[in-house]
Amino acid sequence: MKRGLPIFIVTVTAVLIVMAWFQSGGAERREMRSASTPDQAVRLMLSQIQARNYDAAYARLANRSDVDKNAFTREFAGSYSSLLTYASLESFDVWGLHSGDQEASVRAKLHYSTAVGPLDDIRDMKVEKAGDSWKVFWPVNTAAKLPPQVIPVNYLRWDVIQRGASDDWGVQNVDSPQVRIISMNAIQRPDSVVLVGEVVNEDSVPAYVNVGATLLDSRESEIAQESSFDKIAHTLLPKQVTPYRIDFPNMRLEKVKKVRMDVKALLVAASADPVIEVSQQKVETDPLGKKILSGQLLNQSGEVVNIPHVIAAYYDSNGKVIWVSDGYVAQALLPQVPVPFAVDVPPDIAKNVQTYRVVVNHYETNSQT
Amino acid sequence: MRRLITVAIIFLVASVAQAAEIHPPAQTVAGNPITIASSGSGDATFYLIGPASASKRQVQAGSDIAVDSDQIEHAGRYVAILCASDGCASSSFFVNAAAPNRLSLLVHPSRVPVGSANGISTVAFVFDNFHNLVLKPDSIKFSVQPKGGNEVSADRESKDGIAWVRLTSAKKEGPTKLGAAIGHANEIRVVQQVAADACNLRIKASRAKNDYLIETDPVRDCSGNPVPDGTVVSFTMTDSAGKTTVDVPIKRGVAKIEMSIKGRARVTVASGVVTGNELEVSGG
Numbered sequence: 261m262k263r264g265l266p267i268f269i270v271t272v273t274a275v276l277i278v279m280a281w282f283q284s285g286g287a288e289r290r291e292m293r294s295a296s297t298p299d300q301a302v303r304l305m306l307s308q309i310q311a312r313n314y315d316a317a318y319a320r321l322a323n324r325s326d327v328d329k330n331a332f333t334r335e336f337a338g339s340y341s342s343l344l345t346y347a348s349l350e351s352f353d354v355w356g357l358h359s360g361d362q363e364a365s366v367r368a369k370l371h372y373s374t375a376v377g378p379l380d381d382i383r384d385m386k387v388e389k390a391g392d393s394w395k396v397f398w399p400v401n402t403a404a405k406l407p408p409q410v411i412p413v414n415y416l417r418w419d420v421i422q423r424g425a426s427d428d429w430g431v432q433n434v435d436s437p438q439v440r441i442i443s444m445n446a447i448q449r450p451d452s453v454v455l456v457g458e459v460v461n462e463d464s465v466p467a468y469v470n471v472g473a474t475l476l477d478s479r480e481s482e483i484a485q486e487s488s489f490d491k492i493a494h495t496l497l498p499k500q501v502t503p504y505r506i507d508f509p510n511m512r513l514e515k516v517k518k519v520r521m522d523v524k525a526l527l528v529a530a531s532a533d534p535v536i537e538v539s540q541q542k543v544e545t546d547p548l549g550k551k552i553l554s555g556q557l558l559n560q561s562g563e564v565v566n567i568p569h570v571i572a573a574y575y576d577s578n579g580k581v582i583w584v585s586d587g588y589v590a591q592a593l594l595p596q597v598p599v600p601f602a603v604d605v606p607p608d609i610a611k612n613v614q615t616y617r618v619v620v621n622h623y624e625t626n627s628q629t
Numbered sequence: 630m631r632r633l634i635t636v637a638i639i640f641l642v643a644s645v646a647q648a649a650e651i652h653p654p655a656q657t658v659a660g661n662p663i664t665i666a667s668s669g670s671g672d673a674t675f676y677l678i679g680p681a682s683a684s685k686r687q688v689q690a691g692s693d694i695a696v697d698s699d700q701i702e703h704a705g706r707y708v709a710i711l712c713a714s715d716g717c718a719s720s721s722f723f724v725n726a727a728a729p730n731r732l733s734l735l736v737h738p739s740r741v742p743v744g745s746a747n748g749i750s751t752v753a754f755v756f757d758n759f760h761n762l763v764l765k766p767d768s769i770k771f772s773v774q775p776k777g778g779n780e781v782s783a784d785r786e787s788k789d790g791i792a793w794v795r796l797t798s799a800k801k802e803g804p805t806k807l808g809a810a811i812g813h814a815n816e817i818r819v820v821q822q823v824a825a826d827a828c829n830l831r832i833k834a835s836r837a838k839n840d841y842l843i844e845t846d847p848v849r850d851c852s853g854n855p856v857p858d859g860t861v862v863s864f865t866m867t868d869s870a871g872k873t874t875v876d877v878p879i880k881r882g883v884a885k886i887e888m889s890i891k892g893r894a895r896v897t898v899a900s901g902v903v904t905g906n907e908l909e910v911s912g913g
Contacts, residue, residue, distance in 0.1 A: 414880070415859075415878055415880065416858050416859035416878060416880070418859070433739070434739050434740075435737070435738045435739045435740060442902060460901050460902060461901075462901065463740065464740060464821075464823040464824075464857045464859075464860065465740065466859075497859060497860070497861045497876075497878060498857065498859055498860040498861060499826075499827075499860045499861050499862075499900045499901035500861040500876060500901075501863070501901065501902075532859050532878035535875065535876070535877055535878070536875075536876075537873060537874075537875045537886075538873065538874045538875070539870070539871070539873035539889075540870050540871040540872075540873070541871045541872040541873065541874070542871040542872070555871065555872075560875075615872075616872075617865075617874060618874055619876065
C-alpha cells in the first residue's frame with residue numbers, strides 16, 4: 261500500500277503527459293518530421309504555426325534566404341494590433357492541387373478563432389522537393405513599404421459637451437441626431453428570417469446608431485426581438501448611409517405579421533478621419549467555388565486602422581437591398597498600403613445582384629473618439 | 630408612515646376639539662413671514678403642515694405665533710394646528726407663488742434645417758424665486774436675434790405658468806439666439822440653423838500627377854447655404870478593374886478625391902439620399 265500510491269500517481273501523470281502530447285499534435289509532428297509528401301510538408305509547417313513555434317515553421321521553408329523571418333511571423337501572429345493579434349489558429353485543412361516529382365501545389369484552409377468570431381483564410385502554397393523531403397516555397401512579400409513621412413490630416417472632429425448634472429431644470433441639452441431608416445426588406449433564409457436595409461444620418465452631427473427590430477404575429481404579440489449588433493457601421497458622419505442586417509434564427513416569415521423597427525441614435529464625439537477607399541470591388545467565384553465580393557481597402561489617412569470591418573449591401577435591379585454581408589479583415593490597414601478583402605455572397609442571392617455598395621467600419625486602439 | 634398616522638390623528642383630534650383657536654390669514658405669498666393669532670392659555674404645541682414640509686414647536690396659547698419666511702416658501706395649502714391642554718384647533722390657509730423671477734426655457738430642437746416652417750418650439754415656464762410655478766397670468770417677452778441681425782421680440786401672456794411660441798427657421802444658416810424675459814429673469818438659448826440637404830450636387834474631374842482629381846463644386850443647399858464641413862459625400866467610380874467607392878467628408882466647402890482610373894470609367898456622386906451628376910472619364 262505504501263508503494264501503491266506513488267506508483268499510481270506516476271502512472272496517471274505519465275498517461276496525462278502522453279494524452280497532452282497527442283492532443284497538441286506532437287504525434288503528428290513527429291510522424292511528419294521528414295515530410296515525405298507535399299501535403300505533409302504543409303501540415304507540418306501549419307502545425308508548428310498552430311503551436312506558435314514560428315522558428316520551426318520558418319525552418320520548414322525552402323526559400324528561407326528570400327523570406328524575412330519577422331515578416332513571415334507577422335503573417336500569422338499579426339501586427340499593429342490587427343485581428344490576428346487577438347486570434348489563434350484553431351485548425352486547418354490541407355489538400356493537394358497539383359503534384360509533380362519535384363514540385364507540387366497545395367491548398368490550405370486555415371480556421372482562426374478570433375475575438376470577433378471564426379475567421380477563415382485560404383492559401384495556395386507551392387511545395388518543392390529538397391533531397392528526400394518536401395519544403396514549402398513561401399511567396400516573397402512584395403508589398404510596398406511606406407517611407408517615413410508626415411501625412412497632414414486636417415479633417416473635422418466633433419466634440420460634445422452635454423448638459424451638466426448641476427444645471428438647472430430647463431437648461432437646454434444638445435438634441436440626439438436625426439437618423440432615418442431608408443429601406444427595409446424581410447427575407448426568408450433556410451434557417452432564419454433576415455431583415456436588411458439602410459439607415460442614413462440626416463443630421464449635421466455624428467451619430468452612434470443601432471437598429472433593432474421586433475417581429476409581431478397575427479395577434480400583434482411579440483415573437484422575437486433582435487438588433488443589428490455588429491452588422492452595421494455604428495458611427496455615422498453627417499449624411500452617411502450604412503447597411504444593416506438583423507438575423508432572427510429559427511424563424512419562419514409566415515409566422516410574422518408585422519415588423520416593428522426601432523432605430524436609436526446617440527450624439528457622440530467622432531472624427532472624419534480616416535478615409536478608406538474601397539477599390540476593385542467585384543463579385544467573383546473564389547478557389548473553393550463560393551461567390552464572394554472581393555476588393556481592396558486603402559487607408560488614405562495617416563492613422564493605422566487596427567481592425568477593419570467590411571459591410572456590403574447588395575441591390576437588385578429595382579435598387580432594393582436584397583442582402584447584407586460583412587467580414588473582418590485580418591490585417592491592419594497601414595497608411596497608403598492596399599489590403600485585400602472578401603466577403604461571402606450566398607449563391608441564390610448572387611444571381612440577383614445588380615449592384616453593391618461597401619462601407620468600412622474601423623476600430624483603432626489609439627482612437628481619440 | 631408613522632409620521633403620517635400621527636399627523637392624521639392630530640388633525641382628527643383638532644377637528645373634533647374646539648377648545649383653542651388659531652386664525653391664520655386666508656392667503657399669503659411664498660417667502661413672506663406671517664403671524665397667526667391664537668386664543669386660549671397655557672403651553673401648547675404648534676404644528677405647521679405644508680405641501681413639502683411639516684414642523685412642530687412649543688408656543689404659548691393665546692399669543693401671536695410667528696411663522697418665518699423660510700417655513701412657507703412652497704406654494705400650496707398649509708394646515709396650522711394648535712394643541713393645548715384643553716384640546717386641538719386647526720385652520721388651513723393658502724400660500725401663493727411670489728412675483729415671477731425665474732424662467733425655465735425649453736427650446737427644441739437645438740439644430741434645425743433652414744426654412745423649416747414652425748420648426749422651432751420655444752416654451753417658457755414661469756417660476757418665482759422659490760421655484761413655485763406662477764399660475765397668475767403675466768407677460769413674457771420672447772425675442773429672436775439672428776447672427777448679425779437685429780433683435781425681434783414679441784410679448785406672450787402666460788397661462789397656468791406656461792407661455793410658448795413656434796418659430797420658422799431663417800433662410801440663412803448660422804446660430805440664432807432665442808430669449809425669454811420676465812422680471813429679473815432673462816434666459817437665452819442658441820439654436821443652430823443648419824443647411825438643408827445638398828442641392829444640385831456636381832462633380833468635375835481634372836488630371837493630377839498619375840491620377841484623376843475628382844472634386845465637387847462648392848456643396849450648397851437649395852437656399853445657397855454651404856453644407857457643413859464633415860458632411861459625407863460618396864464617390865463611386867466604375868472601370869474595367871471593378872468598382873471603387875470612397876466616402877469623403879466635405880472640407881472647406883468641397884469634397885475631393887484622387888482616383889486611379891484605367892480605361893473608360895464612370896464616376897457618380899451622392900450625399901445621403903441626394904445624387905449628383907455622372908462623369909465619363911478616360912484614364913491611361
